[in-house]
Amino acid sequence: MRRKTRICFIGCGAFCKSFVPLFKAHPDVEYTAVCDLIPERAQKYHEMFDVPIVPTFEDAISDPNFNAVAIFVQRHLHGPLVIEALKAGKNVYSAVPVASTIEEIVEIERLVRKTGLTYSMGETGYYRACAVFCREKMASGEMGDFVYGEAQYNHDQRHFHYSEEHHGKEWKKIAGIPPMLYPTHSTSMILGCLPGVYVEKLSAFGYEEKYLTDIFGREDQNYWGNPFSNTAMLCQLSNGGIARISENRRLAFAGPNSYISQFYGSEGCYEFAVSRHYFTHWDKNDPQKLLMDEVSHELLPKSVTAILNEPGTPQKISDQMGFWESAPRQHTERIPIEYRHEKNGHNGCHHFMVDDFCQAMATGLLSPTNIWQSARFNIPGLVAHQSAMQGGVLMDVPDLGDPPEDWPVLKLD
């Protein structure tokens, strides 16, 4: 018997509106409602999606009518709400990241372990076509032993000017969040391909912003006294491999904004720039020869592949062409038929994020982006910001371990 989800969305801002229709359309979801501190925002969602309004978060978590909440509040506010929801016995879908402190993540893990409630972080990076490709090539053995990977998430914070409409002058104080407090888009693309692997230690360096000093700075420009607009970390992984992760919030690169540039193994290597994806591997018939396959058609949405050789294509990719579509490598065949005409997002990732949470709820199995995996995506960033603030000092990274052995992960792709 599949358990049905009855969920209240907390935070009716810019992002959540992409998800209400997906939850509403999912065959395992029975009931949806919305809640925002600011009543007009909840009212707008009510009118847009025909969903009831719950006045406060506290009302939602104390209402037995709901068995889950979806946290879509500002990125630095997740931890306390997730903890309260779990304590109230609610299952949790959370937008990224898990939380802003290691202590909060430890507490969330403790509560999930103790209660057996579902926790799933909606991480786009885990489902991107490049991550699916490298994960499958690793699993099949074609890449051999993992050696080195590079991933980044580039998003210039001047884009967040739009949030002035919601947050007034406070928008700059939120936009100045340390880049490494939002690390999961990049870490997930590397670690999500390496089951059971975690960051053991790291060293990070920050680029101290010289231009947008009204957003980034050591005074009161932002809530964190954060001077860094861009931060990079070099990580020693538990499997002996190395990863370079960059979180950039002030530079002139638009799209694609989140990608693996290199994922190197002893037997096969993946490499990407702008619009071209390549896979190199040893020739089975000649151990001295490397073969290079272009795999762009598998990893790009079909609309982009169709114009790949036209002169204006890089500009179109920079303008986020294909943002709403999935690529052939992503396993859209497993997505519920009800989603066929539902809008997608982040290169076809939204459908997977919602489906995995709902499948986890329905079956009692773990979502792939469960708290143990998400902690491994998130905690290195929190340590990296401390390392960067201390000029790159080498730091150990705490690991919360694997999921309990008697709680298997969904295997959907």
Ligand SMILES: NC(=O)c1ccc[n+]([C@@H]2O[C@H](COP(=O)([O-])OP(=O)(O)OC[C@H]3O[C@@H](n4cnc5c(N)ncnc54)[C@H](O)[C@@H]3O)[C@@H](O)[C@H]2O)c1
């Ligand atoms: N690629 C991605 O995965 C991706 C992309 C965009 C945003 N996000 C995430 O989505 C989340 C939401 O982002 P956004 O841009 O929509 O933010 P937003 O600021 O537009 O909206 C947040 C809303 O939460 C409400 N809120 C805050 N505290 C609340 C509380 N206690 N109870 C009820 N409502 C409360 C606010 O009033 C606001 O309307 C963030 O965590 C962000 O990290 C993820």
